[in-house]
Amino acid sequence: MGATWVYAEVTPEGLHPSALELLTKARSLGGDVAAVALGPGATATAAELGEHGAATVYASDDQVFVDQPGRPAAHTLKALIDQHAPALLLLPGTYEGRDVAGCLQALTGSTLMANATDVSGPDRARTEIFGGTKIVDVDLAGPEPKLVLVRPKSFPAEPSGGTATVVPLEAVVPPGPVATVIERHAEAASGPKLEEAIVVVAGGRGLGGPEPFAMLDELAAAIGGAAVGASRAAVDAGWVPYAYQVGQTGKTVKPEVYIAAGISGALQHVVGMKGAKRIVAINKDVDAPILKIADLGVVGDLFQIVPALTEEVRRRASS
Amino acid sequence: MSAVALAAILAIAVVVFVRRARVRVALLRAAPGAARTDEVGTRARRELVHVLGQRKLFQKALPGLMHAFIFWGFLVLFPTIVEATIAVVDRDGTLPLIGQAPWFLFLVDVFATLVAVGIAIAFYIRKVQRPDRFRGSHMEEADKILFAILGIVSTLLLWNATKIALGMTAHPGAEPVANALSTLFGPGQPTETLERVFVWAHILIVLGFLTYLPKSKHLHIITAIPNVYFAKNGPSGHLAKLKIDLEGSEEDIRFGVATAKDLSKKQLLDLFSCTECGRCQEVCPAWNTGKPLSPKLLIMDIRDAVAGLDPEGEIELQPPLVPNAVTDEVVWDCVTCGACMRECPVDIEHVDTIVDLRRNLVMAESRFPTEAGALLRGVEGPNENPWSQPASARTDWIGDIPVRVLDPGDPAPEYLFWVGCAGAFDDRAKKTTQSVARLLNAAGVDWAVFGGRERCTGDPARRMGHEYLFQMLAEQNVATFADAGITKVVATCAHCFNTLANEYPDYGATLEVVHHTELLSHLLAEQRLLTTPGTNGSVTYHDACYLGRHNGRYDAPRDVLESTGLTATEMERARERSFCCGAGGARMWMEEDIGTRINDTRFAEAAGTGADTLAVACPYCFVMLDDAAKAAGSDMRVADVATLLAEATLGDTAQPEAPGP
Numbered sequence: 001m002g003a004t005w006v007y008a009e010v011t012p013e014g015l016h017p018s019a020l021e022l023l024t025k026a027r028s029l030g031g032d033v034a035a036v037a038l039g040p041g042a043t044a045t046a047a048e049l050g051e052h053g054a055a056t057v058y059a060s061d062d063q064v065f066v067d068q069p070g071r072p073a074a075h076t077l078k079a080l081i082d083q084h085a086p087a088l089l090l091l092p093g094t095y096e097g098r099d100v101a102g103c104l105q106a107l108t109g110s111t112l113m114a115n116a117t118d119v120s121g122p123d124r125a126r127t128e129i130f131g132g133t134k135i136v137d138v139d140l141a142g143p144e145p146k147l148v149l150v151r152p153k154s155f156p157a158e159p160s161g162g163t164a165t166v167v168p169l170e171a172v173v174p175p176g177p178v179a180t181v182i183e184r185h186a187e188a189a190s191g192p193k194l195e196e197a198i199v200v201v202a203g204g205r206g207l208g209g210p211e212p213f214a215m216l217d218e219l220a221a222a223i224g225g226a227a228v229g230a231s232r233a234a235v236d237a238g239w240v241p242y243a244y245q246v247g248q249t250g251k252t253v254k255p256e257v258y259i260a261a262g263i264s265g266a267l268q269h270v271v272g273m274k275g276a277k278r279i280v281a282i283n284k285d286v287d288a289p290i291l292k293i294a295d296l297g298v299v300g301d302l303f304q305i306v307p308a309l310t311e312e313v314r315r316r317a318s319s
Numbered sequence: 320m321s322a323v324a325l326a327a328i329l330a331i332a333v334v335v336f337v338r339r340a341r342v343r344v345a346l347l348r349a350a351p352g353a354a355r356t357d358e359v360g361t362r363a364r365r366e367l368v369h370v371l372g373q374r375k376l377f378q379k380a381l382p383g384l385m386h387a388f389i390f391w392g393f394l395v396l397f398p399t400i401v402e403a404t405i406a407v408v409d410r411d412g413t414l415p416l417i418g419q420a421p422w423f424l425f426l427v428d429v430f431a432t433l434v435a436v437g438i439a440i441a442f443y444i445r446k447v448q449r450p451d452r453f454r455g456s457h458m459e460e461a462d463k464i465l466f467a468i469l470g471i472v473s474t475l476l477l478w479n480a481t482k483i484a485l486g487m488t489a490h491p492g493a494e495p496v497a498n499a500l501s502t503l504f505g506p507g508q509p510t511e512t513l514e515r516v517f518v519w520a521h522i523l524i525v526l527g528f529l530t531y532l533p534k535s536k537h538l539h540i541i542t543a544i545p546n547v548y549f550a551k552n553g554p555s556g557h558l559a560k561l562k563i564d565l566e567g568s569e570e571d572i573r574f575g576v577a578t579a580k581d582l583s584k585k586q587l588l589d590l591f592s593c594t595e596c597g598r599c600q601e602v603c604p605a606w607n608t609g610k611p612l613s614p615k616l617l618i619m620d621i622r623d624a625v626a627g628l629d630p631e632g633e634i635e636l637q638p639p640l641v642p643n644a645v646t647d648e649v650v651w652d653c654v655t656c657g658a659c660m661r662e663c664p665v666d667i668e669h670v671d672t673i674v675d676l677r678r679n680l681v682m683a684e685s686r687f688p689t690e691a692g693a694l695l696r697g698v699e700g701p702n703e704n705p706w707s708q709p710a711s712a713r714t715d716w717i718g719d720i721p722v723r724v725l726d727p728g729d730p731a732p733e734y735l736f737w738v739g740c741a742g743a744f745d746d747r748a749k750k751t752t753q754s755v756a757r758l759l760n761a762a763g764v765d766w767a768v769f770g771g772r773e774r775c776t777g778d779p780a781r782r783m784g785h786e787y788l789f790q791m792l793a794e795q796n797v798a799t800f801a802d803a804g805i806t807k808v809v810a811t812c813a814h815c816f817n818t819l820a821n822e823y824p825d826y827g828a829t830l831e832v833v834h835h836t837e838l839l840s841h842l843l844a845e846q847r848l849l850t851t852p853g854t855n856g857s858v859t860y861h862d863a864c865y866l867g868r869h870n871g872r873y874d875a876p877r878d879v880l881e882s883t884g885l886t887a888t889e890m891e892r893a894r895e896r897s898f899c900c901g902a903g904g905a906r907m908w909m910e911e912d913i914g915t916r917i918n919d920t921r922f923a924e925a926a927g928t929g930a931d932t933l934a935v936a937c938p939y940c941f942v943m944l945d946d947a948a949k950a951a952g953s954d955m956r957v958a959d960v961a962t963l964l965a966e967a968t969l970g971d972t973a974q975p976e977a978p979g980p
Contacts, residue, residue, distance in 0.1 A: 249690035249910055267745045271706045289746045
C-alpha cells in the first residue's frame with residue numbers, strides 16, 4: 001500500500017500527544033510512515049516522532065503556522081502531497097486538526113472522514129453514530145490521499161525505537177485575505193472533570209447565591225479528587241457557569257458518591273445523577289424529592305452541615 | 320394622440336410588471352403544492368371574514384380602521400381607475416350605467432376621502448406613535464407606498480373637482496368633498512388644462528404603482544388573497560404530515576426545508592404576503608425576552624434570500640436557508656406558541672416554516688442544540704420517554720389510589736386516561752395526575768390507564784423536527800389504542816392532547832380526545848362532582864398555548880376554577896393572547912441563555928395580578944412557572960386546575976406543590 005502520513009500537531013508546549021498515537025497506528029497499517037510537523041519547535045520533535053515510527057519527518061519551524069490559523073498549514077501540506085502522493089493522511093480531531101483538514105480537503109478534493117475512532121487503511125475507517133450507540137465501518141471512495149480525522153486517545157502511543165530523517169520545508173503562505181491569531185487562551189480547568197470525578201459535590205437553589213459555592217469548593221478540596229456541580233436552578237440564576245450543570249440538559253454523572261446540597265431533586269436534575277453509586281442529600285425540607293432517592297438524607301441547614309462535614313473530612317484525612 | 324400615448328404607457332407598465340414578477344411567479348410555479356384545496360366552503364368563508372371583513376386587522380383598533388379605510392376605499396375605487404382610463408382618451412367618456420349615477424359619485428367621494436384619512440392615520444401611527452413592532456421593517460418603503468396611495472386618491476378628488484368646476488358633472492351635490500374643492504378652480508381654460516393634468520397624473524401614479532408592486536412588500540394586495548384561501552383549516556396546532564419514503568427515489572426524499580426550492584407554494588405566498596406590520600413580532604415570546612427570533616424578521620429574511628434567486632439558475636447550487644438567511648439560533652428560539660400566526664392579518668404560518676427548517680436540520684444534518692440530544696435519545700430509547708425513566712415506573716404515581724391498569728385483552732374502559740410522560744415521572748405533574756385520578760373515581764367514571772405500555776406521543780420530537788421518530792411513536796401508540804378498543808381519551812398534558820386529537824388521525828387513530836379540564840367541567844355540570852363552598856383565596860389562570868390558542872379551549876378550565884369558589888382575576892395577556900411559559904417547541908429540553916427567561920417574564924405577569932395561586936392546565940406550564948416562582952422567591956402557589964378542584968371537592972388538604980428549597 002501507499003504511504004501513510006500523520007499530521008503531527010505542534011503546540012507552544014511541544015508535540016500534541018495525538019501525534020504519537022496516530023504514528024503508532026500508522027505503523028501498524030504497513031507501508032511507509034511519515035510525519036509532517038509545522039510551527040516553531042517542529043524540527044525538535046523529529047526524534048520523538050522517529051521513535052514512534054516516522055521514517056521521514058517533514059518539518060518547518062516557521063512562525064506563520066502560529067500566527068495564522070489553518071490555511072498556511074493546509075497549503076504547505078497540499079504542496080507536499082502533490083510532490084509525494086501519500087495514500088492516507090491521519091489528522092488529530094483537535095481544533096487545529098479539524099481546521100487544517102477542512103481547508104486541505106477544499107484544496108485536494110479528496111475524501112475527508114471526520115470523527116473516526118479507528119482506521120484500517122486508506123479505504124476504510126470506523127466511527128460512532130447516534131450518540132455512540134452504533135458503530136459503523138465506512139468505505140472511503142474517491143481520489144487519494146484519504147484524509148481521516150481521528151478522535152484523540154483512540155489508540156495508545158507505543159515507541160518502536162526508530163529514527164527519522166528530517167526534511168526541512170518552506171512554508172507555503174497563500175495569497176488572499178489573512179486571518180491572524182491575536183490571542184490564545186486556555187480555560188484553566190481546576191480539579192477533575194465533572195463526568196470523571198469519583199465524588200461530586202453539587203449545589204442547588206438552596207445555596208441562595210454564588211458565594212456559598214466556595215463552601216462546596218472547600219468540601220471538594222478536602223475530599224480530594226472531587227468535582228463541584230450544580231442544578232439547573234443554580235446555573236439559570238447565574239451563580240455558576242453552565243459547565244457545572246448536572247441533569248437532563250447538562251452533564252450526566254456517575255460518581256461513587258454524589259453529595260446534593262440544597263437541591264430539591266426535580267426530574268430534570270435527577271436524570272443526570274441517578275446513576276451515582278451513593279447519593280447523600282442535604283436539604284432543610286423533609287418533603288424534598290431528592291430525599292426519596294438518597295441513600296443518606298440529612299435534613300437540616302446546609303450552611304451548618306457542609307462546613308462541619310468539611311471539617312470532619314479534613315480531621316480524618318490528617319489523622 | 321392620447322390613445323396612442325396611453326396604449327404605449329399601458330404596454331410598458333404591463334411588461335415591466337410581468338418582468339419584475341417573473342422570479343416570484345417562476346418560484347411559485349416550481350414549488351410543491353401544500354395540498355390545501357379541500358373544504359372550499361371554509362376557505363371561502365375565511366376569505367370573506369379575513370379579507371373583506373378585515374377581521375384580523377381589527378384585532379388592533381386604530382391600525383384596523385386605518386387599513387379598512389384604505390382597503391374598502393380601493394374596492395370602491397376600482398371602477399374609477401377604469402373611468403379615468405376612458406377619460407384619458409375621451410374627455411367626456413364615462414362608465415356606462417354607473418358613471419353619472421349620484422349614488423356612485425357619492426360613494427367615490429366618500430371612500431376617496433376615507434382613504435386619505437386612512438393615510439393620515441397611518442402616518443400618525445408610524446411617525447407619532449412609532450410602535451416597537453416596526454423595528455426592522457422597511458419604513459421608507461412604507462412611506463413611498465403611502466404617498467403613492469395618497470397621490471392616487473388626491474388626484475382623483477382634484478380631477479372630480481375640476482369636472483365640477485367645468486360643469487361636466489350632473490350631480491355636483493353628490494360629491495361633497497370634490498364640490499368643496501371645486502371652488503379652487505374657475506370655469507376657464509386653465510381649469511381645462513388642469514382637468515387633463517389630474518386625470519393623467521391619476522393614471523400614471525396607478526400604473527407606476529403597478530410596476531412597483533412585484534418587488535415590494537405591497538404585493539400583499541394580490542398575494543394575500545390566495546394566502547388567506549390556502550391557510551390551514553382547523554386547529555393551528557396541527558402540523559402537516561411529512562411523507563418519509565426512504566425506499567423511494569433519492570430525488571423524492573425531502574426532510575423539511577433546506578433551500579428555497581423546498582418551500583411549498585403556501586410558504587412562498589407567506590413570504591410575498593408579509594407587509595412587515597410586526598404584529599407577530601409584538602407578541603412573540605422569544606423577541607419579547609431579547610432573543611434573536613422575530614417571526615417578522617424570519618419571514619423577511621427568507622423572502623430576501625428567495626428574491627435574490629435566479630429562477631433559471633441551478634437549483635442545486637442554492638445556498639441552504641440556515642444559516643445563510645436565518646441563523647440556527649433563530650430557528651431554535653421558537654416555542655411554537657402560535658401567537659404570531661394568530662395575530663397575522665394575512666394568515667402567514669410562521670411556525671410551520673420554522674418546524675420545516677428544523678426538520679431539515681435535525682433529520683438531514685443532525686444539527687440541533689446539543690443539550691436536546693438527551694430528549695431525542697430518551698424518546699427513541701428503550702423506555703420511550705424524554706427523561707429515560709424506566710417504563711415500569713409509569714405507574715409509580717398510583718400509590719394507594721384505585722386505578723385500573725389495562726393489560727392486553729382487558730375490556731375497554733369508557734375513558735382511557737393518557738397520563739403522559741411528565742404526568743408519570745415529574746413530581747409536580749404527578750400531583751395533577753393523582754388529583755385527576757381521584758376526581759374520576761369520585762365521579763364514578765369508567766376509566767383506565769395503559770401503564771407501562773404508554774409511550775411518548777412524539778410531540779417534543781416532532782416540534783424539534785424529528786418527524787421520523789415522531790412517526791414511529793405515533794404508529795405504535797395508535798396500534799395500542801386500536802388493540803385495546805379505546806374510543807375516548809382524556810389527557811392532562813396540553814401537548815399530548817393536541818397531538819392525540821389533531822395529529823394522530825393522520826396515522827389512523829379515531830379517538831374522541833378531551834382535556835382533563837373539559838371532562839372535569841362536564842362532570843361538574845352533570846353534578847357528578849360536587850364542590851364544598853367555603854374555599855378562600857384568589858387565583859389567576861394561565862392559558863396553555865396548545866390548549867387555548869392552538870385548540871380554542873378557554874372556558875372549561877375557567878368554569879372549573881369558578882366552581883372551586885376561588886376568586887379569579889385575569890392577567891393582561893389571557894385567552895387567545897396568552898403568553899407562553901417557554902416550554903413549547905421542545906424548548907423544555909433546551910437551555911435558554913439569551914435575554915431574559917420566558918417563564919420568569921410570564922410568572923412576573925401572573926404575580927402582578929396579586930392572586931395567591933397561579934392555576935395551570937398543562938404539566939409543561941406547571942414545571943416552567945413553578946421554577947420561575949421559586950427563582951423569584953415568590954409565595955405564589957402554582958397548581959393545576961385539577962388539584963384545586965380536588966381540594967374543593969374531596970377536601971384534600973392543600974399541599975405545597977413542589978417542596979424543597
